[in-house]
Amino acid sequence: MINKLWIFFIVSGSLFLIINGKADVLNTQILSSGKTTLDLIIQIFPLLAIWLGIMNIAKKSGLLDKASKFISPLLSKIFPEIPKGHESIGLISSNIIANLFGLGNAATPFGLKAMESMQKLNKEKDTASRSMITFLVINTCGVTLVPTTIISLRMMHDSTDPTSIVVPCIIVTFISLFIGLIIDRIFARRYK
Amino acid sequence: MRLLSNLFIPVLVLIVIIYGARKKIDVYDSFIEGAKEGLPMVLNMFPPLLAMIFGINIFTNSGLIDEVFRFLKPIFYLINVPLEILPIAVMRPLSGSFGLALLNDMYTLHGADNYLSILASIIQGSSDTTLYIITLYFGTIGIKKIKYALWAGLLADLMTVILSLFIVPLFF
Structure with a gap:
């Protein structure tokens, strides 16, 4: 899927630029994307390391497990595949809470750890599990209470x-999350 | 709300550290051990992100999208959807920075309190960069077969746009 999309982006974009005689734009784009990615990684890396450090303390001290047990009943309905009290639940909820407060850069490390821990439960390591996709849908819905960048x-x-x-954003985001979860569930059934 | 957001991180960090100290674990070593995981994670993240940014950059800067919109214009006027919001609606799932740049253009052109600008803001604010999230999360842990993830994500994005078209008029 991603493979086809990628080919489509590059071939259609490149041909369109060449036909319009803008080969220079194409050159810049090809050469600059490495730098753009590196800039992004440099932005992510330090915050990622800090949050992974903090998170490890929470994991070692048992705080994460405690938080998981607290929020488990609600999330286990959305993630039926994850066993009760599993660490992923704590990580998923940390990711959702960080997103709610508009802390995207704290949410990413939690999300990555959540994915890693769901990968441990996953039987086919190269294929996305149902819970992973559900978690992804929650994230793509951009559930947040304060869209800080836009403000x-x-x-x-x-x-x-x-x-x-803010208020219309919250309404739209939560209804679309709800519909997103229903869509996800329908897809999950069809793909069984 | 902003105060709550500002206090969230410091309070969270304090709780984690104090709790760790009370449970008598080596808080300092745990932090270092966790932070160490950052580097391999970033290394895994780099190639898929590079590939995606490479493709997206060529596509978004080609001007192809503008051409398609010009072609679609009459159809959208027929079903009463303002065409101006279409670029944001389409680009939002593909590129976060491009979406924000489009929003900035709209504010400059129409003003931040214009109805179209508000509609575009709400579309931008109520969704996230689906393709980036898929690449980042699945790429980092090495998932190759993403099954229906892209469709589910994009359908949810479409829902955001449709819902915005119905809900925003109730407020403005």
Whole structure:
């Protein structure tokens, strides 16, 4: 799937640029994407290391297990494949909570650890498990209470009420999360 | 809300460290051991991200999308969907920074409090970069067969756009 999409992006984009005589744009794009990726990784890496450190303390002290037990009843309905009290539940909930508070860079390490721990439960290591996809759908819905980037962009553009978008955002995001989870469940049944 | 967001991280860090100290584990060593995992994670992350950014950059900067929108314009006017929000709706799942750049353009062109700008903001704010998330999470742990993940993610994004078109008029 990703393979086809990737080919489509590159072939269609490149041909369109060449036909329009913009080979220079194409050259820049080809040569600059390594730098763009590295910049992104350099942004992610330090925060990732810090959160992985903090998270390991929470894991070693048993705090993560405690948090998992607390939130387990709700999440086990959404993730029926994960055994009760498994560490993934704690990591998944940490990721969701960090996202809710608009802390994207804290949410990513939790999410990566959650995926790693779901991978331990996964029987086919190269294939996404049902819980992994459910977790992914929750993340792609961008569940957040404060869309901080957009609010600051609105402030930059002298909006009279920069936070006016917050409530409709929350409503849209939660309904689409709900529908997203239903879509995910329908897909999961069909793929069995 | 902002105060709550600002306090969240410090309080969380304090709770974790104090709890660890009370359970008498070596908090310092645990931190180092955890932080060490960051490097292999980043190394696993780099190749899939590079591939995706490579493809997305060529596609988004080609101008092909603009051409397609020009072609679609009459159809969208027929079903009463403002065409201006279409680029954001389509690009949002593909590239976070591109979506934000489009939003910035809209604010400059129409002003931040314009109805279309607000609609675009809510689409941008209520979803996330699906393709990036799939690449980041599945790429890092080495998942190759993603099954229906992309479809489920994109369908949820489409839902966000449709819901925004219905819900935003109720507020503005």
